[in-house]
Amino acid sequence: MATKKSSPRRNPLDQVMQASAAFGSRVYKSVFRHSWPDSARTRSLATMSNVFLHLHPTTIRRASLKVTYTFCLGGLSFFFFLVLTVSGVLLMFYYVPSVTQAYQDIKDLQTVVFAGQFLRNMHRWGAHAMVIVVFLHMCRVFYTRAYRPPREFNWVVGVLLLVLTFLLSFSGYLLPWDQLSFWAVTVGTNIAKATPFVGPEAQFLLIGGYEIGQNALIRFYTLHVIALPLAAAVLIAVHFWRVRKDGFSGGL
Amino acid sequence: MADTSQERQAKQDQIPAQAQGQPTPAPIPAPAPAPADTTNRRAEARRRHDASNPLDKARPHRLLAVVKKEASFIPTKEPSTIVHVWPHLLMIEFLCAIVFTVTLFITSAFINAPLEDLANPEKTPNPSKAPWYFLNLQELLLHMDGGLAGVIVPTVVLLMIALVPYFDLGPGQMGRWFTSERGKAVVIFSSIYTSFWLFFLIALDVFFPVKTMMKSLFPDEQGRGLLTQIKIPIPGGDPTYEPTPAGMLNVSITPVDIIMSNWIIPISVIIVLSGLLVVLVKKRFGADRRDIFQALFTGFVVSFAITTVVGTALRGYGQEFDWLWWAFKRPL
Numbered sequence: 261m262a263t264k265k266s267s268p269r270r271n272p273l274d275q276v277m278q279a280s281a282a283f284g285s286r287v288y289k290s291v292f293r294h295s296w297p298d299s300a301r302t303r304s305l306a307t308m309s310n311v312f313l314h315l316h317p318t319t320i321r322r323a324s325l326k327v328t329y330t331f332c333l334g335g336l337s338f339f340f341f342l343v344l345t346v347s348g349v350l351l352m353f354y355y356v357p358s359v360t361q362a363y364q365d366i367k368d369l370q371t372v373v374f375a376g377q378f379l380r381n382m383h384r385w386g387a388h389a390m391v392i393v394v395f396l397h398m399c400r401v402f403y404t405r406a407y408r409p410p411r412e413f414n415w416v417v418g419v420l421l422l423v424l425t426f427l428l429s430f431s432g433y434l435l436p437w438d439q440l441s442f443w444a445v446t447v448g449t450n451i452a453k454a455t456p457f458v459g460p461e462a463q464f465l466l467i468g469g470y471e472i473g474q475n476a477l478i479r480f481y482t483l484h485v486i487a488l489p490l491a492a493a494v495l496i497a498v499h500f501w502r503v504r505k506d507g508f509s510g511g512l
Numbered sequence: 513m514a515d516t517s518q519e520r521q522a523k524q525d526q527i528p529a530q531a532q533g534q535p536t537p538a539p540i541p542a543p544a545p546a547p548a549d550t551t552n553r554r555a556e557a558r559r560r561h562d563a564s565n566p567l568d569k570a571r572p573h574r575l576l577a578v579v580k581k582e583a584s585f586i587p588t589k590e591p592s593t594i595v596h597v598w599p600h601l602l603m604i605e606f607l608c609a610i611v612f613t614v615t616l617f618i619t620s621a622f623i624n625a626p627l628e629d630l631a632n633p634e635k636t637p638n639p640s641k642a643p644w645y646f647l648n649l650q651e652l653l654l655h656m657d658g659g660l661a662g663v664i665v666p667t668v669v670l671l672m673i674a675l676v677p678y679f680d681l682g683p684g685q686m687g688r689w690f691t692s693e694r695g696k697a698v699v700i701f702s703s704i705y706t707s708f709w710l711f712f713l714i715a716l717d718v719f720f721p722v723k724t725m726m727k728s729l730f731p732d733e734q735g736r737g738l739l740t741q742i743k744i745p746i747p748g749g750d751p752t753y754e755p756t757p758a759g760m761l762n763v764s765i766t767p768v769d770i771i772m773s774n775w776i777i778p779i780s781v782i783i784v785l786s787g788l789l790v791v792l793v794k795k796r797f798g799a800d801r802r803d804i805f806q807a808l809f810t811g812f813v814v815s816f817a818i819t820t821v822v823g824t825a826l827r828g829y830g831q832e833f834d835w836l837w838w839a840f841k842r843p844l
Contacts, residue, residue, distance in 0.1 A: 297598050297599070300596065317597060319595065321595075322594070322595050323593070325600055332604070332608040339609055363631065370627065384625035385620055388644075398673075402673075402806075403699070403806070405680070405685075405686045407676065415676070415677050429645065433643050438631055439629050439635070440627075442631035443641075444640070444641060444643050445642075448643070451650075454661075456663070509686055
């Protein structure tokens with residue numbers, strides 16, 4: 261019977277280990293399709309064959325890596341957009357845009373929901389940070405003259421994204437339905453009322469009535485969670501595409 | 513200039529080749545203090561790396577030493593100025609994301625977002641303020657017509673900013689902060705100029721309000737100002753000063769003192785001060801078009817910042833000027 265000593269290769273444990281290693285390697289290869297990026301070829305593949313990373317070129321001038329040129333501001337704007345998207349989606353699970361329920365939902369979020377206060381804080385401070393970072397990004401691009409041809413149109417897209425950032429932040433301001441948000445938006449939309457010729461109409465369009473109420477809340481909510489983020493996402497795609505096509509402006 | 517750029521090159525040369533993601537070359541010994549017979553070689557090396565030569569500027573390396581054939585290592589190819597995005601750029605992006613994630617986490621763990629009482633349309637807080645990034649507009653609102661401050665000025669400013677690249681077509685490079693030393697000087701000058709005028713104008717309007725001055729200009733026997741007596745119909749104006757006559761669409765019968773204080777004076781001040789800025793930077797610095805754009809853009813950025821701070825921190829009850837309002841810490 262089993263008098264012969266089994267060789268190490270036939271050890272069942274080793275066989276299982278080898279099989280799992282082979283399986284793991286196959287899974288890894290099925291996802292990444294190349295080995296760990298440590299050669300010129302695999303490093304190029306790492307950016308080329310990855311849907312998220314292929315926004316980047318495969319190679320770049322060393323001088324373009326200088327952090328004191330960009331201060332990462334464009335990337336940070338996108339980073340905060342992502343943070344706000346994720347935290348915003350989580351907040352949507354708990355929030356109902358109704359004048360009778362919205363405020364209580366925020367209260368519950370702060371007191372009942374696990375880490376709800378933390379989530380809300382992240383969304384709030386992230387939003388302020390995004391406004392600041394986007395503005396600083398515009399200043400950086402202006403002062404380094406990075407809008408030079410052929411990048412004129414991308415600068416215009418950037419200005420539109422700045423406006424969208426303001427609108428995103430402003431539309432979200434109303435949602436907690438507390439005194440702060442109600443009166444801030446009242447003041448803000450009264451500015452729209454002062455538009456020459458079409459002021460009252462513009463304000464009516466914005467808040468769906470003559471004063472802030474349920475109509476305004478649902479309009480701001482819809483703008484905030486779907487219309488404006490979609491518009492921003494499309495413009496961000498155009499913005500990145502153009503940067504990718506025209507190359508980095510720095511380090512020339 | 514040449515010295516600092518060479519120093520920078522030297523610093524980049526000191527980065528270990530491994531960190532730069534290239535095959536490790538053996539270390540090249542730094543040149544010994546120049547003996548007389550190598551002076552020419554060093555001069556030759558300097559000549560070959562001429563910092564003012566744009567081709568050499570693009571190469572972050574220079575000839576440090578000439579080694580004999582018997583030496584331990586002979587470089588066979590020049591170090592590349594091109595690096596792979598993985599890992600060089602991705603590492604920077606990753607680190608940046610980590611740092612800001614941690615910062616945001618810590619902020620959110622310790623500082624709570626404000627939440628006041630349930631919204632109550634009957635109870636107007638004093639002061640009522642917009643979100644902080646619109647307080648610059650709310651500050652402008654105190655000094656001019658609402659339509660001008662809230663819609664016309666921001667729209668015109670944004671349009672002008674958007675159109676800058678289509679008009680900044682002059683020579684000069686891209687990719688350098690402030691374009692030139694002169695550009696930097698222009699930006700600093702414009703910041704000081706704008707801050708001075710802005711604080712001066714806000715203080716002037718606080719202590720000698722233009723609206724009151726216009727109302728009491730050339731008073732008659734009853735003390736009513738001359739300008740308040742003359743009224744002009746303005747289509748599309750704010751009808752709150754006097755009701756719109758029946759049958760007329762949104763026409764406001766506006767007294768001239770209000771036209772002066774809310775429209776003519778603010779617009780004139782903006783145009784005259786911007787024009788003066790352009791003239792000054794042209795005369796003082798010999799500014800080209802790019803510098804003029806930089807001066808005006810800096811004017812916008814500084815105005816945006818100052819009016820935001822004043823509107824947020826220094827406007828108290830009834831939007832009155834209040835040095836100590838910041839102490840009440842209005843929630844953001």
